Amino acid sequence: MRSNDIPQGALVFLAEPSRHDVLSTLKLLDVQGDRDLDNLAKLALSMSGSQIAQISLVDEQRSQILSHAGESGALNIWVIEASALAGPEKNCLVVLNAGEDVRFAEIDAVAHTPNLRFVAVAPIYVSDMCVGTLSVMSNEPRTEFGQADQNQLLQLASLAAALIELKRDARLGANSIAALHRDEDQGAMALEVGNVGSWVWDLRTGKFTGNRMAYTMLGLSPDHPVNGEDVFRAMHPDDFPAMKSAFTRALVQNQDYVGEFRAASSGQWLLGRGRIFERDAAGKPIVAVGVNIDITETKNAAEKTRLLLRELNHRVKNTLAMLQSLARQTLNRSSDPAEFMEAFSGRLRAISEAHTLLSDREWSGISLIDLIARQVEPYAIHDPKQIELTGEDMVLPPDHALGLGIALHELATNAARHGALSVAGGRVRVSWQVEAGLNASRVVIHWIEANGPKVLPPDARGLGERLIERSLDKVLSSSVRLSYPETGLEALISMPIGDTSNTVAR
Secondary structure, three states: OOHHHOOOOOOHHHHOHHHHHHHHHHHOOOOOOOHHHHHHHHHHHHHHOOOEEEEEEEOOOOEEEEEEEEOOOOOOOHHHHHHHHHOOOOOOEEEOOHHHOOOOOOOHHHHOOOOOOEEEEEEEEEOOEEEEEEEEEEOOOOOOOOHHHHHHHHHHHHHHHHHHHHHHHHHHHHHHHHHHHHHHHHHHHHHHHOOEEEEEEEOOOOEEEEOHHHHHHHOOOOOOOOEHHHHHHOEOOOOHHHHHHHHHHHHHHOOOEEEEEEEOOOOOEEEEEEEEEEEOOOOOEEEEEEEEEEOHHHHHHHHHHHHHHHHHHHHHHHHHHHHHHHHHHHHHHOOOHHHHHHHHHHHHHHHHHHHHHHHHOOOOOEEHHHHHHHHHHHHOOOOHHHEEEEOOOEEEOHHHHHHHHHHHHHHHHHHHHOOHHHOOOOEEEEEEEEEOOOOOEEEEEEEEEEOOOOOOOOOOOOHHHHHHHHOOOOOOOOEEEEEOOOOOOEEEEEEEEEOOOOEOOO
16 A cells, blocks of 8 residues: 555644654654563553554654564554554554455555554654554454553553653753763863863852863862862962952952952963852852963063063164264264265164164064174175175174164275275175173174275274274273274274073074
8 A cells, every 4th residue: 555545634643843853853762672662562462462562653654663572573554553643632543354444455564474454553642742653463353452452552552652751851861961061071172272261169168169271270289179268379479469359349349350360389370250150049149150361471472562662762762862973973074965964864774774673573682694784785786795704693682783783884885985895806704703701702793805995094083983983882891993904994893792602593
């Protein structure tokens, strides 16, 4: 018999969408072979005196057999089961001789082995929804299956429903608990990745509990009981009074608690935030919840910014004073405005180049090679190979770099106008080495020009010479010495640099 041969109205019960939801849940139980349902099927078999008994879930198209007992294996009698569920509520469908019943004579289990004849089907209700059947069957027809027998089958079907519902609720509960644990694990992992410690403080007992990160941040052990006073004592002594005051004030004023403090064990900066989660009948706070967030990097960055701003303010004042001095000296030596602008602009660029390098290194110092390259190489207009650098790179402090930058600029512009860089064959060799001293090490820089025009000592010291000699006035114990052999100008610059390990790998 085909599914569309089912008697009219037999599938009316399938129109309820909530029933579909219940069935979908039950199908996930995977209770085939369940001992309790198997025992119930055997009991139905014995009480009915039949050859076969089975318990099934029934949907719009097929049956899912949960348990069976008897001489034959599980049977597909979906058409009969569907008809039973479409019948009067909570009544049995009894077929005394299916072979003579036009509704069922053509289904496979009736027309062929095991040639069913007697079938009694009781509906199973879960959450007031018809979701399945308890069926008993034989291959011999019967003359009757009385009301007492039907009532027993209905009672067994009710017991099957209770068992299925109990197993469904247990599975749903287990799934909910597993989902809750997964959510908790995911939440805990997210907090740890974000360096966030979460905590709960029972204000009645003083007990403090938190995730692993909360204990780690405070230098506490989760293996021992922790109370609120332990938490406050875990704070840096300088921060403890303000934090306790902030927490007390938040309780009194019914506000969120917010404060920043250092952990005494590590010096790690933490942002604490909390609020009252529960109050008693009188409105008194009894449970507080909150988080501690690692803000160490933010604090360090803010402190670094403050230091850089202070350094910048200091450098700006020094630079303005230096510019004022340069302008005055340049103006005194220049009668032509165009000459003044050219000379002064070049010196401004020299200071600007040094400032740019210092800004790139956040005013921590400048690479010596980078400084020389910026100040000298642009003047090798004939061939970059006119400049030769020899020495191990190192980081110069800001004052050293600014002063040396001005000196190098004056040496380079002089060489480009009158010295070795003014001709294609000229060469400038800049070499340096570190010399150890009793109090501090020194870097000694040699500027040697060769193959340029013949050099004669000047009759009077010019502005450039004075700037070179005074460029390192702010660097104590430094010195600049110029000499004028015929082969080319030479300069010897010596500066104390302190820690000689402050070199740059190149």
